[in-house]
Amino acid sequence: MSYPVDTQLLPRGASPAGLPARSGIGLKSTHVGEILQTLPALGFFEVHAENYMVDGGPFHQHLARVCEHYPLSIHGVGLSIGAEGALDACHLDALAALLDRYQPASFSEHLAWSSHGGVFLNDLLPLPYTGRTLQRVCEHIDQVQTRLRRRMLLENPATYVQFAESTWDEPAFIAEVLRRTGCGLLLDVNNVFVSSVNHHFDAQAYVRALPLDQVGEIHLAGFAEQVDAAGDPLLIDHHGAPVDAAVWRLYDYTLGLTGPVATLIERDNDLPALPMLLAEAGMAEHRLHTIQVTA
């Protein structure tokens, strides 16, 4: 079954109103003063939607000023698209109001769940990939795109466990969700690398299996390294370190297939000084300018 709600009305591919094919960083309140003073050369800023679901105050004042100078990406972390239960209609309404207010160039959410039974768990939790979960995820994305009257990007997750009941592999599941709903892909290259180590698969083959013409944004981030019960490496997607060399290599490989795509340096923990983040964004920007597309 497919759910062609309003997808004819939703732009496909890298929509003209999407993010520029440049590098960006997350907007953090500790950096915002310096950003507004120096207006660093960045392609866009990204914020977490839930941080701005408040009435007023400095967050909104700062974001409004940043939006005078840069395109904005709003990235949701609380919609719980992969949940068994219904989407929270109040949360979706709050999201719609936020998007109306800021008219961001891009809105994205995760292939994950974060709430159950009215409890918000504040983590991006994994789901099995079955016919049943596929249908539910597609229904939820249809509901989101219809309510928001825009195309969203869906982000591939970083996971630490897999489910015995899964009948789809992850890239095929994601490709099918995109095909059915018309949503785009936020390709988190760090998540691909983390999951490829954690589940022992070929990261490049995973990337190739995705519908790369639908990538509207790329995320890059750092991970932490642990070991599992067998002593094999277990990578943790913690957004608290610089982008790893292996992730830069996978990014180069990906860009060779996609061509230049808006790229976020994602850093939420152990926040460094702004120039460190700008330097990493510069590394991504350099690749965006020099990439040779091989596909």
Next chain:
Amino acid sequence: MSAQALFAQALLQPAQPCPDGLRVWNGSDPALRFAVYRNNVLVSLVDALATTFPVVQALVGEEFFRAMAALFVRTHSPQSRILAWYGADLADFIEHFEPAGSLPYLADVARLEMARVRAYHAADVAAVPSEALQAALAQPERLASLRLGLHPSLQVLASRYAVFSLWAAHQGPLDLASVDPCQAETVLVYRNGMQVETTTASPASGHFIRAVLQGESLLAAASADTDLNLPATLAHLVRQQLITHLDFGD
């Protein structure tokens, strides 16, 4: 119980076993990998509380705070996806948390810190020009019906303890050792422009502001406490841009 219900329950309750049906490529015990999710949930929520309640943490020490916060997370898991509001009932939890019983002021310090978060994110509402208020006060015949609208960030905390001094001692020069925690203090928390302010007020000012916030008329609110210095209280509200609406009921 559904698979996600079991997964969610096991995340929050360390005594629960790792859910069934998880698979690891090398056949190793999935419990260790599931523990990553458990840790993410607990640590991120405890961190959120530590961000909102830095002075509570300073008063009890990090180790005590994180243990108390972990217990709170497990018994008062967030209902909202907006983490800024998480911990609104931490003060009530602390009040009944026996290990913190030797610090009877701790709950009110938590209330003060939560009030500061609310003030930070409260709606932006412009103050009425002071001339408009002066004009209103100069018309005694209309004064009887006047109600003041106050800025949505403004909150009053009347404590039996010296919560302002305890909080202030963690912001700068005031020496914590010089604070007598058993002195009652009334605290005002509000935002002036983009700046969250925390100040002490007289108990009478606190009664007055609370009555105005509850919708009482200016005269009714002012007559409740004979100790009230109304001109000084109004001057403070005007100076801090906190009077946002004049309603004559006509």
